[in-house]
Amino acid sequence: MRYGMVIDLKRCVGCYGCQLSCKAEHATPPGVFYARVVKRESGTFPNTRLVFLPLLCFHCANPPCVDACPTGASHVRTGGVVDVDHDVCVGCRACMQACPYGARYYNRDPRPYFGDQGPTPYETARGSGGKRGVVMKCNFCLDRVQAGLDPACVANCPAHARTFGDLDDPDSEVARLIRLRGGTQLEAGLGTDPSVYYLPP
Numbered sequence: 001m002r003y004g005m006v007i008d009l010k011r012c013v014g015c016y017g018c019q020l021s022c023k024a025e026h027a028t029p030p031g032v033f034y035a036r037v038v039k040r041e042s043g044t045f046p047n048t049r050l051v052f053l054p055l056l057c058f059h060c061a062n063p064p065c066v067d068a069c070p071t072g073a074s075h076v077r078t079g080g081v082v083d084v085d086h087d088v089c090v091g092c093r094a095c096m097q098a099c100p101y102g103a104r105y106y107n108r109d110p111r112p113y114f115g116d117q118g119p120t121p122y123e124t125a126r127g128s129g130g131k132r133g134v135v136m137k138c139n140f141c142l143d144r145v146q147a148g149l150d151p152a153c154v155a156n157c158p159a160h161a162r163t164f165g166d167l168d169d170p171d172s173e174v175a176r177l178i179r180l181r182g183g184t185q186l187e188a189g190l191g192t193d194p195s196v197y198y199l200p201p
């Protein structure tokens with residue numbers, strides 16, 4: 001089994017629902033976006049259009065971040081999910097240098113949302129995930145997935161632009177969408193083999 005996600009750029013309306021629901025799910029500090037949406041212009045003036053590009057960790061099958069990690073903190077979990085063990089991470093940030101997609105963040109200092117409110121929910125309620133001085137990232141909401149739920153960004157997309165499932169199962173919805181709609185990986189030439197596919201706008 002290999003968990004993967006398909007993002008339909010034709011359906012995405014750029015509402016940031018994925019970005020916000022991810023922040024709510026993981027209580028990440030300001031400036032940290034495991035899921036984020038960037039806007040790109042495609043075409044040539046005057047025949048241009050805005051394309052919304054939702055991004056997240058691609059949970060690559062050949063993850064350079066895992067290879068770069070000197071402590072084993074960056075590791076591959078069930079279904080190919082790439083995660084960080086915060087009890088082992090020493091905050092060297094070699095993984096951030098190695099990731100070509102900018103999908104990792106360093107939890108450097110307290111960053112409350114509103115003034116001096118003390119520890120953020122991320123620091124108090126998320127176990128070792130709230131430690132400072134470590135690297136943090138998307139883990140495909142593996143806790144939710146193992147409870148039979150979709151990742152938060154998938155469940156909260158009002159346009160149903162995101163689909164999650166088993167890439168290895170040819171009968172899964174993700175495999176079907178990739179096959180029928182011509183799903184592609186971003187920067188496939190890097191050889192990282194991302195587990196996130198995009199359907200054309």
Ligand code: SF4
Binds near residue numbers: 156157162
């Ligand atoms: Fe696009 Fe869905 Fe994210 Fe909204 S929630 S920006 S429609 S992917």
Ligand code: SF4
Binds near residue numbers: 093134
């Ligand atoms: Fe590994 Fe942590 Fe260093 Fe990243 S910051 S390479 S996860 S020890």
